[in-house]
Amino acid sequence: MSAHRFAMFAISWDASTEAPRKSAPYRAKMIGQLSGEIFAYQMLPENIAMLEEILVLPESDPLMLRSAEKYLKEINKIRAIPQAEYVAARQNTAMTTRIWEEAKKANDFAMIAPHLANEIETNRRFLEYRGYSGHPYDLLLDDHEEGFSMATYDAFFGTLKQDLLPFVRQLHEGAVQIDDSLLYKFYDQASQKRFVEYLIQVMRFDMEAGVLKISAHPFTSGASCNDVRFTVRYMENYLPAAVFAGAHELGHAMHSQQGDPRFEGTNLQHCSAGMSESQSRFYENFIGRSLVFWQTHFGKLAEIFPEQMAGVTPEAFWRIANRTKPSMTRVEADELTYPMHIMIRYELEKQLFGQEIKVEDLPELWNSKYEEYLGLRPTNHALGIMQDIHWYQNLWGYFPTYALGTAYGAQFYYTLLKEVDLASAIAEDKMEIVNDWLRRHIHSQGGLYSPSELFRRVTGEEFNPQHLVRFLKEKYSEIYK
Amino acid sequence: MSAHRFAMFAISWDASTEAPRKSAPYRAKMIGQLSGEIFAYQMLPENIAMLEEILVLPESDPLMLRSAEKYLKEINKIRAIPQAEYVAARQNTAMTTRIWEEAKKANDFAMIAPHLANEIETNRRFLEYRGYSGHPYDLLLDDHEEGFSMATYDAFFGTLKQDLLPFVRQLHEGAVQIDDSLLYKFYDQASQKRFVEYLIQVMRFDMEAGVLKISAHPFTSGASCNDVRFTVRYMENYLPAAVFAGAHELGHAMHSQQGDPRFEGTNLQHCSAGMSESQSRFYENFIGRSLVFWQTHFGKLAEIFPEQMAGVTPEAFWRIANRTKPSMTRVEADELTYPMHIMIRYELEKQLFGQEIKVEDLPELWNSKYEEYLGLRPTNHALGIMQDIHWYQNLWGYFPTYALGTAYGAQFYYTLLKEVDLASAIAEDKMEIVNDWLRRHIHSQGGLYSPSELFRRVTGEEFNPQHLVRFLKEKYSEIYK
Numbered sequence: 021m022s023a024h025r026f027a028m029f030a031i032s033w034d035a036s037t038e039a040p041r042k043s044a045p046y047r048a049k050m051i052g053q054l055s056g057e058i059f060a061y062q063m064l065p066e067n068i069a070m071l072e073e074i075l076v077l078p079e080s081d082p083l084m085l086r087s088a089e090k091y092l093k094e095i096n097k098i099r100a101i102p103q104a105e106y107v108a109a110r111q112n113t114a115m116t117t118r119i120w121e122e123a124k125k126a127n128d129f130a131m132i133a134p135h136l137a138n139e140i141e142t143n144r145r146f147l148e149y150r151g152y153s154g155h156p157y158d159l160l161l162d163d164h165e166e167g168f169s170m171a172t173y174d175a176f177f178g179t180l181k182q183d184l185l186p187f188v189r190q191l192h193e194g195a196v197q198i199d200d201s202l203l204y205k206f207y208d209q210a211s212q213k214r215f216v217e218y219l220i221q222v223m224r225f226d227m228e229a230g231v232l233k234i235s236a237h238p239f240t241s242g243a244s245c246n247d248v249r250f251t252v253r254y255m256e257n258y259l260p261a262a263v264f265a266g267a268h269e270l271g272h273a274m275h276s277q278q279g280d281p282r283f284e285g286t287n288l289q290h291c292s293a294g295m296s297e298s299q300s301r302f303y304e305n306f307i308g309r310s311l312v313f314w315q316t317h318f319g320k321l322a323e324i325f326p327e328q329m330a331g332v333t334p335e336a337f338w339r340i341a342n343r344t345k346p347s348m349t350r351v352e353a354d355e356l357t358y359p360m361h362i363m364i365r366y367e368l369e370k371q372l373f374g375q376e377i378k379v380e381d382l383p384e385l386w387n388s389k390y391e392e393y394l395g396l397r398p399t400n401h402a403l404g405i406m407q408d409i410h411w412y413q414n415l416w417g418y419f420p421t422y423a424l425g426t427a428y429g430a431q432f433y434y435t436l437l438k439e440v441d442l443a444s445a446i447a448e449d450k451m452e453i454v455n456d457w458l459r460r461h462i463h464s465q466g467g468l469y470s471p472s473e474l475f476r477r478v479t480g481e482e483f484n485p486q487h488l489v490r491f492l493k494e495k496y497s498e499i500y501k
Numbered sequence: 502m503s504a505h506r507f508a509m510f511a512i513s514w515d516a517s518t519e520a521p522r523k524s525a526p527y528r529a530k531m532i533g534q535l536s537g538e539i540f541a542y543q544m545l546p547e548n549i550a551m552l553e554e555i556l557v558l559p560e561s562d563p564l565m566l567r568s569a570e571k572y573l574k575e576i577n578k579i580r581a582i583p584q585a586e587y588v589a590a591r592q593n594t595a596m597t598t599r600i601w602e603e604a605k606k607a608n609d610f611a612m613i614a615p616h617l618a619n620e621i622e623t624n625r626r627f628l629e630y631r632g633y634s635g636h637p638y639d640l641l642l643d644d645h646e647e648g649f650s651m652a653t654y655d656a657f658f659g660t661l662k663q664d665l666l667p668f669v670r671q672l673h674e675g676a677v678q679i680d681d682s683l684l685y686k687f688y689d690q691a692s693q694k695r696f697v698e699y700l701i702q703v704m705r706f707d708m709e710a711g712v713l714k715i716s717a718h719p720f721t722s723g724a725s726c727n728d729v730r731f732t733v734r735y736m737e738n739y740l741p742a743a744v745f746a747g748a749h750e751l752g753h754a755m756h757s758q759q760g761d762p763r764f765e766g767t768n769l770q771h772c773s774a775g776m777s778e779s780q781s782r783f784y785e786n787f788i789g790r791s792l793v794f795w796q797t798h799f800g801k802l803a804e805i806f807p808e809q810m811a812g813v814t815p816e817a818f819w820r821i822a823n824r825t826k827p828s829m830t831r832v833e834a835d836e837l838t839y840p841m842h843i844m845i846r847y848e849l850e851k852q853l854f855g856q857e858i859k860v861e862d863l864p865e866l867w868n869s870k871y872e873e874y875l876g877l878r879p880t881n882h883a884l885g886i887m888q889d890i891h892w893y894q895n896l897w898g899y900f901p902t903y904a905l906g907t908a909y910g911a912q913f914y915y916t917l918l919k920e921v922d923l924a925s926a927i928a929e930d931k932m933e934i935v936n937d938w939l940r941r942h943i944h945s946q947g948g949l950y951s952p953s954e955l956f957r958r959v960t961g962e963e964f965n966p967q968h969l970v971r972f973l974k975e976k977y978s979e980i981y982k
Contacts, residue, residue: 050766
């Protein structure tokens, strides 16, 4: 199956970065076939029997044991689905994604709505095959972050709503306002790319084992420690898009590149969606958005963009790049408002799978929630309900891991500070010190432990979102003092 | 199996255009696994039985029949090889290719020689498994061009040697010499790309169903009529590299794009290596290198490179771009000397598989033959014996199809002239007329017929290399008058 996974990796990477528009239908058919083969292999009675045997053998080593456990979890998700239905669903999703692209371009939610409804309907039918008690959304949440449910996420987002949202509103409505027009000057793509390449060096990512490319939605994927790919998006009139997506994806990329080769081709390459996101956020927020980072590296930015940065100090750039303001789109959100974007998606997904709302209600509900939490109403559906690819890729219960990962990251940050002088490592351009700590504690552990177990091993504590609240309040009080 | 072929397409395209250096070993392992799966599937007794049944069923349709015949031919090639040996060989070849890249960079033939010897040895062992009478090279020739053997190729190359080589020597040593320094001026890559994009429009290739990219060795590949990829190589100090490789690969690309969707995912997408090459050569030589083509499109080139082309007429450019001179490297050869490069490779392959020569003798033999046929000795092995990827990709008996395809192309050219006013179609920028003729007679036929049968259907004649000799002599007599 590792060869099939590798094939899927190559096909998806290609599809997201360069495949021609008209290639979609044939690819969808081929992806359907490959998924069918993976499905059939997983369902082979001898395969299942072997995995079940590993679970009960007293001499199974922990790696085998954990791998078998994870494979069986995947198998049990789909075991009761007829193969033909499963394959058809995978093909449909590939087409839904392509239609979403067209619908987004045309700013026409009605074009994609029936396909989206169909994805949800298929999901719900598959959950029925699988069988469950309680709320169907709980299963989807656990699928992406083992051990997490609506109860735990409600508590998490409840904390953010109670302890962070008032602070956010206070800053947005406060007397101190930061002029961020600097970020919207013209920055040509080729020069931005030079800065991203500089970031790659700063972070110590090995480009002999990696590829940097462009895609509409930045992402990272990889086949092995020696083959990690990531993308950014250059916006010539908005500098942070490539700079901070670069740092973010480099976090994912370092996580993969510093993995343990033992896990290559197995299902133990990564721990969980939230754990992966904690690493991208670590490099983006706790390194890339820090004052000391810009005190160290602003010189390079000013060298590349001398006119735009004339008269700007590193401290001023840091303050401007971190300014907070209501925004319509998640990917352009600042560090402080970002979790609010996720909260909106979480609440809607919960209601969709609870059958409290319908797909046709989404645009209006979306806009109202943006108005409520972020104080502004999206001006069109392309920048509203259709802004993110996830739902149109049939990813449900996944968004919450973005906010969770950010909160994991904050707690890792305070843990790391006990052992590592992060500010000096950044100031002295010695990222290898930070990389090494993350490699030892997190990256090299792959998927050997459940997220909560790995989390306890790294921090010695339970997950606690107050660390994120504390970090953001301290940082933003400094910026807005 | 079409999904496996699609996976291999995506993986190879990636490997040849952007995969990072260190990704090679893991990919080699995965390619080995996928090849093993294809192998195992092909060898399934029920698969073979089904194919054999199609051959004898009276109601089999011609498409099914031909497809089964071709599959069985492939299966019989490898049927007797133990799967483990087959998979190991595929993995080895992937590594040989990578080592060749390093060896070529280092200009160190000794580095690659044992690997090359091993590829030949493995091939010979596999041919023994397969069983044959006569010369082993005959099998390899037939593998790439059904119905062709040393007897037919000896006759073909004999004609070129007897009727063309003296003419070539006469021009190279003659009084008329053409100053080609124009071709070696500086042409920046971005502007060259604009001209290749212009060529794409001229040829009517649909970029919504295609990708243009860069690779060290230009090639075309594709998954379906709606997904055709091709590459060029930009040399900033040698204009023809991208311009004529562009026209050449566009020939392959049109051939694939104009295929019949019925053949998608089957082994009937293409007829043979020679037939494919006839199409690339058609667009390159009989269209792209013609006088009327440059009378029509030189204006665009002069618009993109006004300084370099100042004072140059379309006729002068045509003459210079077609000048003939001895060259060390095949891919930079002019139309007239090109077949001589192939003849050298053919003679060496024949001797290698006849065990008349050894791998360690190759560099010296190569250089001597270049001196004999082309009047110049390669100055180093990187530009000599290591210039082409083919042997290091375990492709033997393939080179001859390049010369053969060119000769097919000439005969198609004279056939097309009976029905189509080619010069007017080019002059009026109506390539769709030419495309349509080629589509109906060749492209849409896919692999439904053997090359010789398709050839007869198109031309109404047997293959005859005198058409190529006539075309080249007339063209070059005009250029060198």
